[in-house]
Amino acid sequence: MPETITTDAEILERMKAACKDTLKCMQCGVCSGSCPSGRHTALNIRRIVRKATRTTDILKDEQLWMCTTCYNCQERCPRDIDIVDVVFKLRAIAVHEGIMLPEHVKVSELLLEYGHAVPIDEDRRKQRAELGLDELPQTVHSHPNDLDEVKALLESCGFDRIRDNRNESVSGKETG
Amino acid sequence: MKGLSLFLGCVIPNRYPGIEMATKLCLAKMDIDCVELKGASCCPAPGLFRSFDKASWLALAARNIVLSEEMDRDILTICNGCFSTLADANSILKNDTILREQTNGHLAKTGREFKGNIDIRHIIEYLYTEMGPDEIRNHVERPLNIRVAVHYGCHLLKPSRERGLGSFERPEFFDELVECLGATSVNYPDKNECCGAGGGVRSALKEDSLKLAKHKLSRIKDAGIDCIVNACPFCHMQFDTGQEEIRQITGIEYNIPILHYTQLLGLALGFSPRMLGINLNVITDNQFIEKIENGQ
């Protein structure tokens, strides 16, 4: 769970332990050549793999969040590096250090409150009724005891602390 | 084989309820043994919560799986994201005793336990493996004489060593399921490329995410098709709502109707576009609906 004070060196140690797999990388570039996001955005996955055990800078780089987790790179990597796992691990380290995009903080708040990352809204309640469905789906939306269980689990895992660990400078655009 | 429980996730019930209705109508009409999974939460979304905190991601996924274990039913997903989370979490928890103990430690506080005795299915691979195109063809009441761009979506196929559905480079099973309804699956460049929504990209970096969608939409438009068919509400939203968002940013209008496979199947089984919620998309194309209703 979110450590209060961690030094750069400690974070780097964690990155090295989590991303050992990347040491097999021969920088061939098959990953970036296969990357649909890299075709259209700033993402350079080969560079992320290279930096994964070398510098904490990568944790603050927006590129880390441009990966759609499509798995193309991982499927084609000749060294069998689990590249998407590396992305997940680097992101988790970043999040635990309080580095998170504002929209992702909002989605986390929705999960904590409703048990859904995308909760129901008024228009969809009407649409559901018109279709002949229950106005609220048979998910946690209709079952408060289940929602309590979800909240208990998130608390048990310390997920709320991840959200509260956010640095205050993050400010909001609207989530979609 | 066990019966099924229907896992809804978030986007289908709360943004595109037509897909929920279509799924329920199709399952009932084809006599597939499937009940509603009550009290489930967000799967939780793989690109977001798996990225944020693995322990919470696993715990919530485990709880959803356990709800179905308690009914002794396999889970049926209709979303590539839910499939990705639940199938991966199920396999991690079945194989990694340490993570399983940790997760069960959290679950114990709710009086539940992950046992690891069910499977996670996706409606596309389920229909293909358990029924097959020939059997589905027998149910068709309204053959669809239309040209379809099939979009598999990433997490139905990958990681391929987990999914075990064969080649991710040139898959064919989804196309076969479309063609057995009378439709033609039209090939197009970059067919297996990502829609751009996953990994939390759509939620936080929408303009970047829409660049990927725009690329696919323009490839598909060039191929001359009547609609796009997907297997995932998040791809569905990216292509449907995304078309309007792209229009606002670039002025380009594609006007391509977007259907989840269960909606296409529903049309072929004889349900009306309105019953299947096809009119509830952001992009509504009356020509397409007329074409279906007038039997082309």
Ligand code: SF4
């Ligand atoms: S494909 Fe694999 S080996 Fe090649 S650069 Fe990418 S991560 Fe390294």
Ligand code: SF4
């Ligand atoms: S998983 Fe991410 S980095 Fe790899 S090819 Fe897909 S978008 Fe690019």
